[in-house]
Amino acid sequence: MKILFKNADILVGSNFDVLKNGFLGVENDQIIYISGEEPNEKYDIVKDMNNKVLMPGLVNSHTHSPMVLLRHVGGGLPLHEWLFDNVMPVEEKLTQNDIRIGTRLAMMEMISTGTVSFSDMYFEPVTQIEEITKAKMKANIPRPVLSFDPEEEPESNERFKESIELYDNYNLAHNGRIRVDFSIHAEYTSTEKIVRAYSLEAKKRNANVHVHVSETKKEHDECKDRRGKTPTKWFRDLGTLKTSCQFAHGVWLEDEDLEIIKENDVTVVHNPTSNMKLGSGFARVPKMIDMGINVTLGTDGTASNNNLNMFEEMHIAALIHKGKQNDPTVLSAKDIIKMATVNGAKMQGRLNSGLIVVGYKADIIALDFKKPHLIPNLNHLEAIVYSAQGSDVCMTMVDGEIIYEDGNYLTIDVDSTYSEIEKIIERLYEV
Amino acid sequence: MKILFKNADILVGSNFDVLKNGFLGVENDQIIYISGEEPNEKYDIVKDMNNKVLMPGLVNSHTHSPMVLLRHVGGGLPLHEWLFDNVMPVEEKLTQNDIRIGTRLAMMEMISTGTVSFSDMYFEPVTQIEEITKAKMKANIPRPVLSFDPEEEPESNERFKESIELYDNYNLAHNGRIRVDFSIHAEYTSTEKIVRAYSLEAKKRNANVHVHVSETKKEHDECKDRRGKTPTKWFRDLGTLKTSCQFAHGVWLEDEDLEIIKENDVTVVHNPTSNMKLGSGFARVPKMIDMGINVTLGTDGTASNNNLNMFEEMHIAALIHKGKQNDPTVLSAKDIIKMATVNGAKMQGRLNSGLIVVGYKADIIALDFKKPHLIPNLNHLEAIVYSAQGSDVCMTMVDGEIIYEDGNYLTIDVDSTYSEIEKIIERLYEV
Numbered sequence: 001m002k003i004l005f006k007n008a009d010i011l012v013g014s015n016f017d018v019l020k021n022g023f024l025g026v027e028n029d030q031i032i033y034i035s036g037e038e039p040n041e042k043y044d045i046v047k048d049m050n051n052k053v054l055m056p057g058l059v060n061s062h063t064h065s066p067m068v069l070l071r072h073v074g075g076g077l078p079l080h081e082w083l084f085d086n087v088m089p090v091e092e093k094l095t096q097n098d099i100r101i102g103t104r105l106a107m108m109e110m111i112s113t114g115t116v117s118f119s120d121m122y123f124e125p126v127t128q129i130e131e132i133t134k135a136k137m138k139a140n141i142p143r144p145v146l147s148f149d150p151e152e153e154p155e156s157n158e159r160f161k162e163s164i165e166l167y168d169n170y171n172l173a174h175n176g177r178i179r180v181d182f183s184i185h186a187e188y189t190s191t192e193k194i195v196r197a198y199s200l201e202a203k204k205r206n207a208n209v210h211v212h213v214s215e216t217k218k219e220h221d222e223c224k225d226r227r228g229k230t231p232t233k234w235f236r237d238l239g240t241l242k243t244s245c246q247f248a249h250g251v252w253l254e255d256e257d258l259e260i261i262k263e264n265d266v267t268v269v270h271n272p273t274s275n276m277k278l279g280s281g282f283a284r285v286p287k288m289i290d291m292g293i294n295v296t297l298g299t300d301g302t303a304s305n306n307n308l309n310m311f312e313e314m315h316i317a318a319l320i321h322k323g324k325q326n327d328p329t330v331l332s333a334k335d336i337i338k339m340a341t342v343n344g345a346k347m348q349g350r351l352n353s354g355l356i357v358v359g360y361k362a363d364i365i366a367l368d369f370k371k372p373h374l375i376p377n378l379n380h381l382e383a384i385v386y387s388a389q390g391s392d393v394c395m396t397m398v399d400g401e402i403i404y405e406d407g408n409y410l411t412i413d414v415d416s417t418y419s420e421i422e423k424i425i426e427r428l429y430e431v
Numbered sequence: 432m433k434i435l436f437k438n439a440d441i442l443v444g445s446n447f448d449v450l451k452n453g454f455l456g457v458e459n460d461q462i463i464y465i466s467g468e469e470p471n472e473k474y475d476i477v478k479d480m481n482n483k484v485l486m487p488g489l490v491n492s493h494t495h496s497p498m499v500l501l502r503h504v505g506g507g508l509p510l511h512e513w514l515f516d517n518v519m520p521v522e523e524k525l526t527q528n529d530i531r532i533g534t535r536l537a538m539m540e541m542i543s544t545g546t547v548s549f550s551d552m553y554f555e556p557v558t559q560i561e562e563i564t565k566a567k568m569k570a571n572i573p574r575p576v577l578s579f580d581p582e583e584e585p586e587s588n589e590r591f592k593e594s595i596e597l598y599d600n601y602n603l604a605h606n607g608r609i610r611v612d613f614s615i616h617a618e619y620t621s622t623e624k625i626v627r628a629y630s631l632e633a634k635k636r637n638a639n640v641h642v643h644v645s646e647t648k649k650e651h652d653e654c655k656d657r658r659g660k661t662p663t664k665w666f667r668d669l670g671t672l673k674t675s676c677q678f679a680h681g682v683w684l685e686d687e688d689l690e691i692i693k694e695n696d697v698t699v700v701h702n703p704t705s706n707m708k709l710g711s712g713f714a715r716v717p718k719m720i721d722m723g724i725n726v727t728l729g730t731d732g733t734a735s736n737n738n739l740n741m742f743e744e745m746h747i748a749a750l751i752h753k754g755k756q757n758d759p760t761v762l763s764a765k766d767i768i769k770m771a772t773v774n775g776a777k778m779q780g781r782l783n784s785g786l787i788v789v790g791y792k793a794d795i796i797a798l799d800f801k802k803p804h805l806i807p808n809l810n811h812l813e814a815i816v817y818s819a820q821g822s823d824v825c826m827t828m829v830d831g832e833i834i835y836e837d838g839n840y841l842t843i844d845v846d847s848t849y850s851e852i853e854k855i856i857e858r859l860y861e862v
Contacts, residue, residue, distance in 0.1 A: 068803075068806075068807075069807065071806075071807055071808075071809065071814075071818065072807075072808075072809040072810040072813045072814060072817075072818075073809065075764070075810060075813045075817075076759055076760055076763060076764075077759060077760075078758075078759050078760075079759075082759075105803055105806065106803075108803035109803035109804045112803065113804075217757070272754075273750060275754060276750040276751060276753050276754030277750055277753060277759060277817070278753075278759050279753045279754070279756070279757045279758045279759035279760075280754075280757070281754060281757050282754055282755075302818075305817065306813065306814070306817040306818045307804040307817070307818045308804070309804065309820070312743075312746070312820075315743070316747065316750070319704060319707040319708055319747070320707060320751060320754065322707050322708060322709075322710045323703075323706060323707030323710070323711075323712060323713055323751065324713075324755075325710070326648070326710045326711070326712050327509075327710045328507055328508060328509050328510075328513075328708060328709050328710035329507055329508075329509075329710075332507060333506070333507075370849070372499075372536055372537075372539040372540035372543065373540045373544075373738040373739070373740065375499075375502075375536065375849070375852055376499075376500065376502055376503075376852065376856040376860075377502075377503075378502065378503040378504065378856075378860065378862075379503040379506060382503040382506045382737065383502075383503060383737070386503075386506075386708070386736065386737040386738070387502065387503075387733075387737045387738045389740070389820055389821065389822055390820065391820055391822035418801070418806070421806055421807065425807040425809075429807075429809065431809075
């Protein structure tokens with residue numbers, strides 16, 4: 001199948017240079033043509049993209065997607081009360097089917113706001129993988145490991161085994177749209193013995209390890225009390241950083257932590273909304289970017305956001321550091337778009353995704369710029385970061401397949417999803 | 432004309448209590464009926480609002496609406512360079528017709544994202560009033576006064592005279608939808624003599640005075656150097672606070688300033704996006720609210736935002752103070768909705784607007800909650816502040832007249848506005 005987009009403004013390459021009124025050709029899952037001139041070859045489908053902007057699809061680098069079922073639970077509370085007293089009691093009631101339908105609802109929200117790929121951390125990964133495969137999105141899915149008894153051996157930890165089995169059975173499934181991550185929930189939910197053994201297994205497979213690190217001051221300080229070192233140093237000393245690794249949050253990372261992160265090519269996932277909503281604070285993103293650390297962007301789960309809208313996340317990430325540092329020059333629109341696209345793809349191990357470049361995967365979204373808030377458009381990158389809304393997305397393409405167009409979901413049955421959600425919510429909350 | 436909304440979830444009264452599946456009746460410009468029971472009287476039009484939420488329309492308490500024509504100009508620069516080197520040279524080229532069409536484009540954006548009323552500060556107020564009257568929005572419009580020569584007498588200051596004439600000719604025009612404000616641009620663009628005389632004229636008329644105050648540290652500190660006191664004290668000593676007064680920004684207000692503001696019933700307009708984008712900082716909003724100061728919400732102009740979306744502004748205002756104070760309990764969703772509705776109406780002198788209460792003006796918006804990011808809805812106020820988007824607005828009613836519904840503008844000709852904008856942009860920027 002060959003699809004040609006014509007008359008589009010296209011954000012091309014790693015600089016997101018704007019090609020005005022350009023042509024973009026896709027064959028199967030790849031971008032095969034980018035030019036201001038019409039191609040000679042024949043295309044099966046030609047789409048006129050007048051007044052539309054094509055850009056790389058967004059990567060949500062840290063979320064817990066089925067938590068859409070817990071949207072608004074525990075609003076206004078600090079992280080530990082929010083998590084242990086409010087979120088977890090509902091999570092205990094979740095069935096496999098709840099997680100299936102929750103993942104589907106989350107994907108509706110993500111697809112319609114321009115996200116093509118996400119890095120998740122939740123329960124029932126096999127069920128999630130089935131749903132993601134049907135919806136034709138991309139995702140990195142782990143079975144996160146927790147451990148509490150310091151004497152527990154890897155063989156006795158069910159999640160440890162499941163996590164490795166998941167990797168061995170599903171990594172690179174669905175033509176690579178599914179990648180399996182390793183995942184350690186966090187330092188405060190882990191033992192040395194398990195983390196050391198698990199990190200070794202990850203290294204053997206060159207897998208990516210997804211971890212919550214230094215999200216709150218409490219967590220960071222308690223680790224120093226408990227372990228005599230920061231979470232970053234603890235994970236380094238247990239061998240976790242010997243493979244590709246992504247630290248979600250990183251709000252309280254210290255200078256030495258950042259040096260370790262840089263040396264070990266660790267990615268930091270910035271979750272600005274969640275970090276503010278839970279009162280965790282502001283990660284030092286401008287410094288990280290100056291140091292050359294790979295920083296990506298995530299929404300976190302919807303109980304601390306409360307949506308999965310990466311346009312909102314870009315907007316907020318672009319603003320808050322300028323306010324905090326009293327400096328309007330920190331974090332350019334280009335820095336932000338990189339965080340939300342190619343940096344995320346790199347973190348996910350998708351090295352030929354996240355940019356509009358010939359030979360790359362066709363993970364592309366279109367924005368409708370014929371909207372009052374996008375006129376005039378004197379600067380495409382500023383318009384995307386500061387003016388555009390998730391609702392301006394009018395097409396989402398993953399691996400060359402259009403899965404959302406003009407408000408229609410082409411891979412998800414909306415009505416049945418809504419009716420199933422209604423039943424689940426009634427059961428969970430007795431409303 | 433009598434309109435009945437049925438099957439709506441309605442945010443009623445000053446507590447925004449949720450009436451589920453309720454009835455709301457409007458006659459002419461007023462709300463006449465709110466109940467869970469169907470009314471006995473006959474209505475001309477009955478609208479089924481299944482899956483929709485009715486809430487008070489939003490008030491944008493500080494903007495420069497025609498600056499939509501300068502969207503993205505000077506992006507990434509500090510306030511003074513942004514303003515003097517980038518914004519002002521374009522503003523010098525603006526014609527009366529540019530401001531007419533700019534105001535119209537700005538209203539399209541505002542109406543479609545749920546704003547019913549705005550407090551503006553720009554040039555060509557009479558032209559603006561004509562446009563606003565046609566579009567049937569509400570607005571507080573001033574002719575802002577500037578003065579640079581300390582010896583200049585009020586009689587010689589053209590704007591001084593125009594500002595008072597504007598008030599005397601247009602205040603309460605269009606059945607009160609138009610209110611004329613007095614306005615002093617800022618301390619750094621004013622002389623003592625003019626401010627003293629102008630404040631006296633405002634006091635005589637009980638008019639509201641709209642001023643930029645302590646937006647940047649530079650401005651605040653330079654005032655203290657120049658005048659030996661803060662801008663707040665300077666305006667107080669010149670009599671400006673003897674009438675109703677609104678301070679836009681207030682990022683650098685000191686403790687004593689806040690005491691003065693509280694004593695004199697001054698409103699502070701919080702503009703979180705603009706204050707971050709220009710690197711100005713974070714206003715101390717939680718403290719102001721704890722003190723009982725009337726705090727409202729504004730977008731500022733689109734060259735420092737870059738849109739006029741009050742849902743975005745609510746969302747950002749709700750988040751950043753939690754992040755800054757590391758405290759998720761500051762500023763509830765209710766506090767934020769108050770800032771964006773009734774507090775703004777009060778500041779504008781519209782004492783019977785901003786709430787859904789029988790006898791109040793029917794300034795109402797509807798949100799479509801059948802969207803993936805609004806499901807489940809376990810808390811209407813959190814959903815509005817943290818999940819909803821401006822694009823979820825499906826109806827905007829001002830003084831009982833629907834001016835926007837299901838994507839259609841009922842008082843503005845969209846096509847001619849877009850084609851006029853295109854010509855203006857070509858001329859202004861030679862693109």
